[in-house]
Amino acid sequence: MTSLRHEFYETDEVLTLSVFDRGANPEEVSVKFAPRELTYQNGDKVLSLLPLKGQINPDKCDYKVGKVKIEIRLAKMVQGRWGALVGDSPDPLASVPSTSTTPASSTIPISHKRKNWEGITTEILTSEHEKSVEEDPNVGGDSTVNSFFQKIFADSDEDTRRAMMKSFQESGGTTLSTNWDDVKKGPVEVKPPAGSEWKKW
Secondary structure, three states: OEOOOEEEEEOOOEEEEEEEOOOOOOOOEEEEEEOOEEEEEEOOEEEEEOOEOOOEOHHHOEEEEOOOEEEEEEEEOOOOOOOOOEOOOOOOOOOOOOOOOOOHHHHOOOOOOOOOHHHHHHHHHHHOOOOOOOOOOOOOOHHHHHHHHHHHHHHOOHHHHHHHHHHHHHOOOOOOOOOHHHHOOOOOOOOOOOOOOOOOO
16 A cells, blocks of 8 residues: 655635645546545555544535646535644534534534625715715815805905905915905015915016
8 A cells, every 4th residue: 555645725614635646547536535534545545534633524525636636625514724634633513412403504603794895885986975065165175265265255345355355465375364454554474384485486
């Protein structure tokens, strides 16, 4: 009897075992699955793994014979990582009473529900409406600010309009005052924003 080199990788649901048996004839390969046992045979080459670290579902297990290796997929009965292929860990399903009124599937952890991103995107796009200036004063950008100042200018008296025009022109657009009593006393000082300096062009 010849032993075979093998390796595995796993996800929470499936363990994939690669048995390296170059040139194996698919008609001569035999793989037998049991809840805690796996037996691979090809002529005098045998690989027997028991007890498996966890329980598998023999009905959902399958294998594929390739030119270099045979890939065996073991469907786990309980989700989770085994960390090893074989071992004497207690069988988690053996502790579930068979006469229980609750179905065995309720003991299997439910995987995370997948997000329906298309539905979420559609919901966001349909629920969004154009915000008004009352809801968000920054919604319109410069046009909102300009319309705000135009409204102030249109609704104000003659002295307020005069103060706005004089303060804006004399300060180079850095100051806007609505108080004519302050503005009429003399030229309006240039007040550039913090971090910048005023240059006359």
